[in-house]
Amino acid sequence: MDRLNRSKPNDGVSEMLRSLRVRTTIFCRSDMRAPWGFGVRAHGRAAFHVLLEGSCALDVEGVEEPIKLAAGDLVVLPRGPGHTLRSDRDAPVEWLDDILHRTPPVDGRLRYGGRGVHTDLICGVFAIEDREAVPILTAIPTVALVRREDGHTWLGPLLEIIKVEVASFAPGGDSVVARLADVLMLQAIRHELEAVTHDYVIFDSQVGTALRLMREEPDRAWTIGGLARAVSCSRTSLVERFRLTTGMPPMRYLTRLRIATAARELGNSAATLAEIAPRVGYSSDIALSKAFRREMGVTASDYRVAALNGRGHAPGGRVNGRASK
Structure with missing residues (x-):
């Protein structure tokens, strides 16, 4: 019988992920219509955004150039910097906290913006539960971007399942989506660790x-x-x-x-x-x-x-x- 996991015995990335426990909190699914824009103040918690449909521009504190995001892209901000997302460079931006206070999500979905092009995204934060594993995040870039167009075979199927679950309103759907998001974050962490370490054993x-x-x-x-x-x-x-x-x-x-x-x-x-x-x-x-x-x-x-x-x-x-x- 073939082993399910064929990773090398001294594969540092596998060793780190084997004991890693991620807990994800999804703030909301956002149904945006251009023009729209929101800002998130620096909070120090690892944050993420997943684009299910549409496109937008991401600006991150300390990063000079804006980052264009498209449907199927996943972006992770491991140190929770201040950042903004908007439909285009000219779109007005409000603080997300103010938007949520004025327009609370209904059934977990935030609807905001004008009457233009539609963008569907999921926003949240995540934490590593094992205190000894938290330093893993220090090895990940300030902006970790996983693009669907780059051919990551795991990304598309996960996003499709998430889209089905968030649209179904089935009992327990929130818990299922949260656990799927846990897997999404683990995959993103693995992707970035492999890129940064080139299989180096980074426990330090x-x-x-x-x-x-x-x-x-x-x-x-x-x-x-x-x-x-x-x-x-x-x-x-x-x-x-x-x-x-x-x-x-x-x-x-x-x-x-x-x-x-x-x-x-x-x-x-x-x-x-x-x-x-x-x-x-x-x-x-x-x-x-x-x-x-x-x-x-x-x-x-x-x-x-x-x-x-x-x-x-x-x-x-x-x-x-x-x-x-």
Whole structure:
């Protein structure tokens, strides 16, 4: 008989998720008609939004560019920052608390906005029940986005079941949707942990935070001392624990991360090396060019040609000996 779970014995992500317990609270299902917009104040709790139908724009405190969301997308905000969702950039925005006070949800559904295009979304928060597992959230990016169009086979079926349940008004429907949302959050956490850790065994919250910080700001002039201060530990301790977790020192990981980021831009955009260099922490295109060839074994121009022609090196580069995601 085949085993149901074929994960590797030392698969760190599986080990973390095996004991993880998530408890989800759904605020409401929102039936919006353009123009509409609502803001959520920073509250420190892990929040999420699921778009069942329609589209909207998401703005998050500390994130420069707005994020376009489409039907079937799931966004997780693990540290509960202030954020806004709106039908378009010109739509007026009100605080969600004020909207809920003035227009309480009926049968769990909030109806709000004008008479334009319809958007259907579910909003809520979640908590990790096991206190020892809470540091997992530190390794997840400020905005964790799972797009249906990217082909995640688990996302579509879960959302379809949720849509059926929230529309049925059957007895116990709220509990069923809440448990489905628990599964949705577990899947989203797994997706992000795999992307951030590349199968590293991240049980160490400070190493997880260091990884996340470097991935979010590869352009920053990171030093061992700066990283250590950012995660509140000593330089020696961080280097030892980082090497134990990832198999390499922090600055080596940072170099590979920067080159992988540059490789993605070369393969997916028309940006010049001079434009890419400051975005990935290099002072000039010459410095990036030398580092790129040393790390990838090919010149940046040859890599771009091969990537655009769909042969040779795949866009995305390598961070730890595997193609980055």
